[in-house]
Amino acid sequence: MLAQYIGGGFGGKATLQLECVAAVELARVTGKPVRVVLERREELTTGGLRPAQEIELALATDRDGYLQGVTARAFADAGCGVGSNSTVLLRLMYANAPKDIADWDVVNHAPPGKPFRGPGGPPVFWALEQAVDVAAERLKLDPILLRKRFDPNPARNRLYDWALSLRTWRERQPAQSDRGRYRRGMGLAVGGWFYFVQPSARLQIDAGPDGIVASTACQDIGNGTRTVIAETVASVLGIAPADVKVQIGDSSLVPGPMTGGSRTTASLVPAAIMAAEQLRDELLERAEQLLGVKGVAVPGGVRHPRGVVTWQQLLAGSPPLRFVGTRKRDQGGYFLPPIADIAPGRYVAGSLQIIEVEVDTRLGRIRVLRSHTGIAAGHIVAPALARNQALGGVIQGIGYALYEERRLDPKTGALLTGGLEDYRIPGIGDIGELDVHFVEDGYERVNGRSVGLAELVTLAPAAAIGNAVAHATGFRPRELPLRPDRVLQGLRG
Secondary structure (H helix, E strand, O other): OEOOOOOOOOOOOOOOOHHHHHHHHHHHHHOOOOOOOOOHHHHHHHOOOOOEEEEEEEEEEOOOOOEEEEEEEEEEEOOOOOOOOOHHHHHHOOOOOOEEEEEEEOOOOOOOOOOOOOOOHHHHHHHHHHHHHHHHHHHOOOHHHHHHHHOOOHHHHHHHHHHHHOHHHHOOOOOOOOOOOEEEEEEEEEEEEOOEEOOOOEEEEEEEOOEEEEEOEOOOOOOOHHHHHHHHHHHHHOOOHHHEEEEOOEOOOOEOOOOOOOOHHHHHHHHHHHHHHHHHHHHHHHHHHHHOOOOEEEOOEEEEOOEEEEHHHHHHOOOOEEEEEEOOOOOOOOOOOOEOOEEEOOOOEEEEEEEEEEEEOOOOOEEEEEEEEEEEOEOOOOHHHHHHHHHHHHHHHHHHHHOOOOOEOOOOOOEOOOOOOOOOOOOHHHOOEEEEEEOOOOOOOOHHHEOOOOOHHHOOHHHHHHHHHHHHHOOOOOOOOOOHHHHHHHHOO
């Protein structure tokens, strides 16, 4: 099977639908490529959706502000499907506190829900992180310091220290400082996400006079797989990423990870490092045979007493070489044994979101002014791509909080918001100034020191906006999206 370019997936392409099965069978019968294309309404109807959730959540602290427990019940609208999850993610947060949690699927006649970038995450963090802010208000504590008191997670604690150092946070005004029509507020929320790896993941390197080719049977759906592979191999050899040709999207190649569940980078980087190191060591031996001296690997080649011989020079006279790298277990193993070729890692990545908003109390409109996003996901292999992933996740979170709403006819289940004139998504004027900061410390026991961040970055923005609205106006929102009519109703009590 060939799948060179797929387009954005965000989890919605993680499962096989009848349309895809039909396309495969038609291709087999005709011997020709078959493409499935959905119109906009079809995409919004059957292409997958994040299930709606109704969450009842409470937390308790002692008088000193230490968390004593969390209880939550979630009821999810998964349509004619099951498998919604949200409260289980509370296990990743404030881990020392006991938790009483339950998820329920409410099955109905609507299209089935699908995983969508952090399945179950934005709804449950919307509930949890606003509850933490309410606790901070009642205890009269800084919301960051209260979370530090709650939270043993080392990744998020590094982000708390970063956030406390921000001038934006240090100069935060007291709640409800503005009294005019336009009121500004600043909210904070944090998130946590596990990472998966695919133990069967392999990466093959073929090298010879024609250059270096890295290959694996995975996909690139906008997450930058090609760049991650090229930069990882190039960093081991000390060459330019452009000097590494990457081949993916072909099922005849060595097994690669599915692009989903924040597992691609965490699975492929260690395999790429292993294969590149095998190539480097082999070329070191060939240099010794060729030059008669023992050289030392340096960026771009081998240094010896008479100078430097490049990898290209060594490969020019070399027979074809092939090495396959694997994704070995992390130190200490995985959180659970691999099931269906997927294993959850032991370490929880962290995100922190600060968002400043302006609320128009006459029209009920909320405008995002600026945001600071902190990410603790280990070593960032491709900083430019990682920053784009983070920006995209924050923008999706803003859309989830303020604009996007899928509405069905309550009697027939027919989709009422079937076009972009009805289903609003944020534009460039809706997102404000965006800042991203990476904390790369930690994760020394993870192979490659990299874990996924694609889902992590979209968890906290909605909750941060909710906390910002409450900070600005005193109105504590409970329902998403924050439409103007809901804001006005809340402001009027």
